[in-house]
Amino acid sequence: MAVKLDGKKLSQKIAVQLQQDVEKLKFLGVTPKLAVVLVGDDPASQVYVRNKRRMAQKIGIETSDLTLPAATSEAELLQTIAKLNQDSTVHGILVQLPLPPQINEETIIQAINPLKDVDGFHPYNMGKLFMGDPYAIPCTPNGIMQLLSEYRISLTGKKVVIVGRSKIVGRPLAALMINHNATVTVAHSYTKNLFELTRRADILVAAVGRAEMFTQTAIKSGAVVVDVGINRNDAGKLVGDVDQMKVADVASYLTPVPGGVGPMTIAMLMKQTVKFAERSVKGIGND
Ligand SMILES: Nc1nc2c(c(=O)[nH]1)N[C@@H](CN(C=O)c1ccc(C(=O)N[C@@H](CCC(=O)O)C(=O)O)cc1)CN2
Numbered sequence: 001m002a003v004k005l006d007g008k009k010l011s012q013k014i015a016v017q018l019q020q021d022v023e024k025l026k027f028l029g030v031t032p033k034l035a036v037v038l039v040g041d042d043p044a045s046q047v048y049v050r051n052k053r054r055m056a057q058k059i060g061i062e063t064s065d066l067t068l069p070a071a072t073s074e075a076e077l078l079q080t081i082a083k084l085n086q087d088s089t090v091h092g093i094l095v096q097l098p099l100p101p102q103i104n105e106e107t108i109i110q111a112i113n114p115l116k117d118v119d120g121f122h123p124y125n126m127g128k129l130f131m132g133d134p135y136a137i138p139c140t141p142n143g144i145m146q147l148l149s150e151y152r153i154s155l156t157g158k159k160v161v162i163v164g165r166s167k168i169v170g171r172p173l174a175a176l177m178i179n180h181n182a183t184v185t186v187a188h189s190y191t192k193n194l195f196e197l198t199r200r201a202d203i204l205v206a207a208v209g210r211a212e213m214f215t216q217t218a219i220k221s222g223a224v225v226v227d228v229g230i231n232r233n234d235a236g237k238l239v240g241d242v243d244q245m246k247v248a249d250v251a252s253y254l255t256p257v258p259g260g261v262g263p264m265t266i267a268m269l270m271k272q273t274v275k276f277a278e279r280s281v282k283g284i285g286n287d
């Protein structure tokens, strides 16, 4: 039976550490501040943003909450971002994705000052990450790395298969894992004989967004399995991309859904915000 990679527990532990870091910063006269921008009323995004604000509050991070109507134009959102870029009390800027169709996501991401880009999605930060010298790391990949590290799962020399090539998960995670000496294959919707590939993985990361598509036949015995999916099954239950019941018998370690990667994403956002505030104290702009 697989060991549970408990993201909920680890995220709580990180929150306690961050509380102490924030206290120290406040003593030095700096309160970390995160601007959380939500455009529209997508119910899932509302939940994620609420959870982010809640965790920030718990840690002592101030938030500036900007909730804009679904009809907001790209120009209006760019104006909001320009103001946040200029506001020296704001250490981190987060624009919740996805954005409504009239707004180009890349245009918005590129407008964020890369030194305040807590999501690490700006091409500057993606480039730094791919060069092996990250400044800000996307939260979900960073959370996965922390979780593996917590359970002493080394990446060196391991065969990793990441299924999914999104900018939020697959691409940055591949870069991070290469930086940690793994041999990484990124699979996607055009990959042929997918399960033949996944069955060879020492570490499998499922990030496709298809409910329970990976069963025991897709997994090597003893593999570490990271489930990034958040889906609803036919019964309306929250499930991952991995059939947890079937895979738990085969894998050595497995992230649950919920309570695995999701809470780690939010914890890493908080960590990045505190790091940016610490850099402002040290006067580091671009290290
Ligand atoms: N600007 C960003 N937008 C989005 C990101 C991101 O990192 N930055 N990632 C996802 C959504 N996301 C954070 O924003 C996120 C998704 C899920 C969870 C989470 O805690 N999930 C829970 C289950 C939640 C539920 O009940 O629905 C879990 O897995 O335990 C946190 C953050 C897309 N957008």
Ligand SMILES: [Mg+2]
Pocket: 119, 138, 139, 140, 168, 265
């Ligand atoms: Mg993230």
